[in-house]
Amino acid sequence: MKISLGAKPLALPMPTFLVACYDINLKPNAMAVAWGGVVCGQPPCLGVAINHSRHTHEGILKNKAFTVNVPKTSQSTEADYLGMFSGRDRDKLERAKFTVIKSELVNAPYLDDCPLVIECELAHNIDLGSHALFVGQILDVKANENTLTDGVLDIGKVDPLIYSDSREYYKVGSFVAKAFSVGKSLK
Amino acid sequence: MKISLGAKPLALPMPTFLVACYDINLKPNAMAVAWGGVVCGQPPCLGVAINHSRHTHEGILKNKAFTVNVPKTSQSTEADYLGMFSGRDRDKLERAKFTVIKSELVNAPYLDDCPLVIECELAHNIDLGSHALFVGQILDVKANENTLTDGVLDIGKVDPLIYSDSREYYKVGSFVAKAFSVGKSLK
Numbered sequence: 001m002k003i004s005l006g007a008k009p010l011a012l013p014m015p016t017f018l019v020a021c022y023d024i025n026l027k028p029n030a031m032a033v034a035w036g037g038v039v040c041g042q043p044p045c046l047g048v049a050i051n052h053s054r055h056t057h058e059g060i061l062k063n064k065a066f067t068v069n070v071p072k073t074s075q076s077t078e079a080d081y082l083g084m085f086s087g088r089d090r091d092k093l094e095r096a097k098f099t100v101i102k103s104e105l106v107n108a109p110y111l112d113d114c115p116l117v118i119e120c121e122l123a124h125n126i127d128l129g130s131h132a133l134f135v136g137q138i139l140d141v142k143a144n145e146n147t148l149t150d151g152v153l154d155i156g157k158v159d160p161l162i163y164s165d166s167r168e169y170y171k172v173g174s175f176v177a178k179a180f181s182v183g184k185s186l187k
Numbered sequence: 188m189k190i191s192l193g194a195k196p197l198a199l200p201m202p203t204f205l206v207a208c209y210d211i212n213l214k215p216n217a218m219a220v221a222w223g224g225v226v227c228g229q230p231p232c233l234g235v236a237i238n239h240s241r242h243t244h245e246g247i248l249k250n251k252a253f254t255v256n257v258p259k260t261s262q263s264t265e266a267d268y269l270g271m272f273s274g275r276d277r278d279k280l281e282r283a284k285f286t287v288i289k290s291e292l293v294n295a296p297y298l299d300d301c302p303l304v305i306e307c308e309l310a311h312n313i314d315l316g317s318h319a320l321f322v323g324q325i326l327d328v329k330a331n332e333n334t335l336t337d338g339v340l341d342i343g344k345v346d347p348l349i350y351s352d353s354r355e356y357y358k359v360g361s362f363v364a365k366a367f368s369v370g371k372s373l374k
Contacts, residue, residue: 001331001332002299002304002329002330002331002332003329003330003331003332003335004327004328004329005327005328005329005330005340006327006328007230007231007325007326007327007328008231008325008328009225009227009228009229009231009232009233009325010225010231010305010328010340011202011204011223011224011225011233011255011257011305012202012257012303012340012342012345012347013200013202013342013347013349013359014202014224014225015198015199015200015201015224017198034225035224035225035226035227035228036198036224036225036226037198037201037202037222037223037224037234038196038197038198038201038221038222038223038236039222039223039234039236039315039318039320040196040222040236040315040316040317040318040320041196041222041236041238041316041317041318042196042316042317042318043194043315043316044194044195044196044197045196045315045316046196046198047224047226047234047320049225049226049227049228051228068198070198070199073363076363076364076369077364077369077370077372077373078370078373079370080364080366080367080368080369080370080371081370081371081372081373081374082370083366083367083370084367084370084371084374085370085374095373096373112189116199117189118197118198123315124313124315126311126313128226128227128230128232128310128311128322129227129228129229129230129232130227130228130229131226131227131228131229133226133227133234133322135315135320138194138195138196139194140191140192140193140194141191141192141193141194141195141197142189142190142191142192143189143190143192144188144189144190145188145189145190148190152352152353153192153197153199153351153352153353154353155199155200155349155351155352155353155355155357158199160199160200161363162200162342162349162359163366164340164342165339165340165342166339166340166341166342167365167366167367167368168342168362168363168364168365168366169362169363169364169365169366169369170342170359170360170361170362170363171359171360171361171362171363172200172349172357172358172359172360173357173358173359173360173361174357174358174360175355175356175357175358176260176263176348176355176356176357176358177263177264177267177355177356178354178355178356179267179270179350179354179355179356180267180270180271180354181267181354182263182264182267182356183264183265183266183267183268183269183270183271183272184267184268184271185264185268186264186265186268186282186283187268187271187272
């Protein structure tokens with residue numbers, strides 16, 4: 001039997017993205033975002049929902065670029081910290097000891113400590129209400145060499161943080177099945 | 188050291204959404220979608236990226252509504268099947284033996300066998316290139332009663348399918364940390 005939970009913004013799984021940009025004073029800053037994902041294949045685009053009041057909102061608008069940095073599970077404390085406090089008041093990236101690198105492709109910094117980095121140029125700014133959906137065209141994806149298996153990104157080695165509606169972080173678990181394959185049995 | 192993977196549409200983790208709608212002949216249909224996520228808090232909205240050529244694209248445009256059904260890992264065969272074939276040629280939901288229910292809130296069917304169902308009314312249709320981003324306003328979230336722990340959605344009990352860029356499905360693994368909590372230590 002199904003129970004109604006009401007009109008709530010949730011899905012499962014949700015990602016934990018560390019969205020980094022230069023702020024309006026050109027200082028590197030980042031925040032944690034669970035609302036977003038891939039939104040187009042060609043051109044490849046990623047969307048992130050950012051509340052209009054956030055420091056990151058004005059930084060992305062000014063600099064027209066951001067990076068999405070995917071933390072590993074051992075970085076849950078740092079990721080959570082980036083989501084709880086504002087870069088208006090403090091240098092969060094220094095406090096969390098992230099190694100900040102200036103992207104050569106977009107006008108934004110990335111967090112070299114994260115195993116997966118996606119560099120985006122702002123393509124669309126869509127006002128949906130409380131949040132702007134910033135759609136970034138992906139100019140490059142960079143992964144730590146040790147997260148690849150035979151040249152393919154290995155989710156177990158990236159070990160990304162999953163965010164749940166219960167306000168908890170989880171690991172990725174075991175392999176279930178091959179996609180574009182297991183379903184053929186029903187053809 | 189970071190390796191460039193090029194300009195690719197990916198993020199980690201990605202969801203496995205079964206996006207259901209009535210087609211242009213008002214027959215229930217669904218497809219698997221890994222590109223999407225929550226895109227706004229107020230009003231609560233979910234976005235799903237659908238290639239312009241897909242049967243689901245014309246169905247959502249005609250009926251102005253869709254549901255996002257989150258399959259559990261034991262439904263990987265059915266989910267994968269919905270992603271591999273088109274509802275133009277066959278009745279996928281009948282073949283995969285889904286129990287289809289007409290939503291009372293939006294003009295779309297939902298899949299009662301999935302533990303989590305999100306009912307959406309089409310709010311925005313954003314052409315981003317190969318894909319339309321359909322932004323749906325969430326009118327209700329319904330969950331199987333046995334997926335709640337103390338009234339809160341329990342990701343371990345929902346057991347949602349995770350999609351990886353390596354074209355594989357994974358389970359959600361172990362608890363890592365409490366969000367809006369573990370990061371306080373860096374304050």
